[in-house]
Amino acid sequence: MLAGLCLFASTLTTLWSGSIVVPIAIAVALVVFGTYLLTLRAGLFTGASRRPRGGIAFFESDIAPVYVTDLGGRVLARNPSAGPAGFIERWLPDAGSVVYRMSREAETNGHASELSSDGRYSVSAWRSGPRALLWRVERTAPVAPPPPDFSHSAAPWFRIDDENHIISCNHAARELSGGEAETLDALLLDPPFQPGAIQVMERSGRAVRSFPLDDAEGLRDVLMIPLESTEVSGLAPDHFLEELPVALARLRGDGVLTFANRAARALLGAAAQPDKNITELIEGLGRSISERLQDTLKGRALGRSEVARGRVAGHEIFLQVAFTRTVHEGAQSILAVMSDATELKTLEAQFVQSQKMQAVGQLAGGVAHDFNNLLTAINGHCDLLLMRHDVADVEHGDLMQIRQNANRAAALVRQLLAFSRKQTLRPTIVNLQDTLSELTHLLNRLLSEKVTLRIDNGPDLLPVRVDERQLEQVIMNLVVNARDAMPRGGEVRITTRNVHLDEDLHRDRAVVFKGEYVVIEVADSGNGIPEDKLHKIFEPFYTTKQVGEGTGLGLSTAYGIIKQTGGFIFVESPPGSGAIFTIYLPAYETSGDAPVLPPPEPEIRQPRDLTGRGLVLLVEDEDPVRSFAARALQLRGYTVIEAASGEEALETLSDDDLHVDIMLSDVIMPGLDGPAWVREARKKRPDVKVIFMSGYAEEAFAGDGGIPDAAFLPKPFTLPELTQKVKDTLEQA
Template sequence: MLVAEIDAGANRRVLYLLPPPDEIISPSELGWETFQDLPVPLIKLGPDGTVLAFNRMAAKLLGVSLRREAHLSQLMEGLGRSISDWLDDSLAGRLVQKSEFLRLTRTDREIFVQVSLNRISEPGEAALIAVLQDATELKSLEAQFVQSQKMQAIGQLAGGVAHDFNNLLTAISGHCDLLLLRHDQGDPDFSDLVQINQNANRAAALVGQLLAFSRKQTLRPETLDMRDTLADLTHLLNRLVGEKVTLTLSHDPVLAPIRADKRQLEQVLMNLVVNARDAMPAGGEIRIVTEVTTLDHPLERDRVSVPAGRFVTVQVNDDGTGIPRDKLQKIFEPFFTTKRTGEGTGLGLSTAYGIVKQTGGFIFVDSEVGRGTSFTLYFPVLEGQPTTVSRAVVSSPDKGPPPRADGVILLVEDEAPVRAFASRALRLRGYTVLEAESAEAALKTLEDKDLDIDVFVTDVVMPGMDGPSWVRQALKQRPDVRVVFVSGYAEDNFGEEQSKIPNSVFLPKPFSLTDLTNTVHNQLH
């Protein structure tokens, strides 16, 4: 039996003779009976990391793998160094960080724990008490925050790089346009110049994809019916999927209109269909389903909240190889691809993500390895009359250049190559061009009261004062001057600013010689 001796006072001692427990427990382990019902998971470890005892909460958290004589390294992982070293440092009092985050080796579900080690002394040798705390939700929130920060940082980087590249491409393609004006098709240099021009346009399309991911590309939204959009695209999609893959479309009998950029939306659908085709090398079926969905309550999914309301949904389903779970959260990142080198840039899904988000929609993916993948796009239904969109009236190149004209243009652009091209292009069309490399220089030029200016052509983002700011200041003295804003970013980035400036239009970079001269001509007439 168990004997308990207690001081009863007045030099008396009381002996309690207790019945033995079900299991024979050594005196050193007896104290753990007291901790069985504590609401904190506790594990007693030997100096070598062997489990000596544990309470009920620890058994519930760690599962069946927690047993006496098991080693701590069999129960959890992810420390970044050997668990034996961590235990040695704890026993020696060398721990700088009091707790560590580890992942349990349970196979039924993923659990993270925060573990604090405390040294205790017992007769014979020292031991350790591990205090555990379930940190699964904390780690999940941390992963979501890190992913959000990463996507935001990549977006800012992509947008900044794309802005600078648009300036370079404007200068390259612009000066190429100037050279093409001086060479006819019989000239031996003509084909080389055409090649430069075509490749500059391809580079511009690639930069457009980066801007799409960072949601800074210029959209031209219009009222669309998804049924008509897919009908126009079906012939091209059938050519894309090839002979081994079947493409089937299923539409809701009554589809509501949405508001989106048709060209960009077609690019999203083509990217999704091409990925579905590549996931089925032996052939199969791609199913595109459109329908109107009404959400009575907000839809919480993938760290996103879709508000209640009516949506047009587009599903692109395949029976392909599927996407592993560890790659699902990365598929919308730029340059992330599972294809071999040369088979893909990794920009397709990131472009789709950016376009859908900038349109005001949502994109989700469901996938099972070996079973297939389903992408679902949500676009808010356009209720009532569509709003008008402020956009530059840019003539397409096939309409040819406008006739020669007279007028005085104040050109403000901090990038010297872009300024050189734009000024030469406008002078070739008969305009008088005054150049300024900054907003401050432009305002200095306008101090001459006798100077008549017809159009301001100005960059938006410049060192010092930006485009809209100096234009607003200049229009106080010259209210009748018309304005052309040019930028490598999207119109949306300063749409509110531009809407407050009368007689102003927006021209996105990179622009061609014809784009520029036609826009100025339309502003003057």
């Protein structure tokens, strides 16, 4: 204090001796002295500044920053804690408005005080004379360690907020990015910004790895270190990829191959060479490979696998291909991961094919059932008309034409039922050698003069249990197809032999269980069947013949008959030779415990007497079929009571005085079906004979609580077949 007073006195003496500048010097000295006194009062310019209440420390030391400014905010003096440059804006984000507002208030009231908008600092201002203000800044929060300063670092540094907006960056960062941008995403070739990942800068094309630092007050510091090409390629060296058991290929952005490892070359074939575009090797099934590559470069659908199709050595293959974006030798590239999906697609196609075959089979069975009802009515009424017209009548020829075409339609329906495995089979124990011997004459008539037939039967053929007529149909279909496959002539060979399987035989999609089988092979010397058509030849309505030369039901009918018999049929066509159809039929076990099968019912050629007596309850929901059946039975001497449903039949049988000799019923009807109402009727009439009529096979309903001693009449039937069946059933009683 004393030194200050002496300094003040010396200053006055010097200035007083000066003439006109004395008043000005005195004023300046008073301002300096007054400021000094106020500073001493506040204890701010000394090394022993007082602590604020609460013991809160200030910055690096205990001295608070103090400024002396003019009324406009220009700094006239500052203490060491204030730093070498800057003013209140160093501490306040909104310094401009604060300084203006506090300056006006301090000038008017002598003092002003405010907190910063973030609440971290308290700023006070006092009026110091007519033209000066004294400012003091105090912290109101505990001191945190200062954040690292990368502003002058050689490493590229960005400070970003939570939305990746760039708050500040250093000179190295500006050189790396090649310009300024608002966000990190805008600087990257492969946005969005991924902390810790390797990414490529948009303008410079440099590959960088980001190192995010700890967050501080909503801001993040990120160092982006450029990578050398050796460092980037070392992440996945080609010599390491070469030996991996996974097919990997590296591509440029335009799809050109730069590298394919051993597994990829084995999968894609010899064409997978550098400078070959991947689009020339494989094609996408849903989207093109080019579109997928563009999506990968843009960061969409990374790593998602999709199926592609290729062709290697003339064979079609399917691949699961996944593209991902990588950096190689400092440039952006694409890594393709591939796996063979041919077997998977084959299984998928087989599953779809089996579902389609099942659906077509169900459709064929339903259509055949309805057609059988129509054909029953057509054939039946045609028979009724033929009874009134002899051969000499003019209409007799027309009626025979109707009947012949109806029979052709019935044969077509039987083929549909055979394919859907819903036809009625009459299996018997047969010897294939005898069957083929009887069939030879007919087969020779089917073949042309240029085609010869050769039959080789193995020794001691085991018997088989099949429907002989249906098996003959299968062999005839195969022989006719073989004939058509040899327009210039050739030879058809039918070979039979016994086969014993010690273990299950897995062939195509079927499993032939071990046991004894009789094998029939039908081979031709034609051009064979193309490989891409082998899996389609058993489909209904599929034919390789010209329009009008085939219905496409021959092989599908053969397939259905063999499968319904319990056998298996396969086809193969070796390159350069004809087709070979192989049929496996289970050998019939002739053990002593085997039941004795009844002999087959003889074919009814010309029944001698079809008249009879008795009351027939006829139940049929189709009016034309019911009308024909009733008239046919009445013409043969039977009394017929008609019912259109099972409910109506039960109502008729409620009369206990009504004596019914036989019940003739359709199987499939609305409401109560045939077996349901017959079971109910037999509770009171257990001895009444029953005949079921159906366009489906007998096995289609026999398993659902079949009726004991019930006879079966398949549709379509003729008038003689109907009356003969009724008479035979009544006579058995």
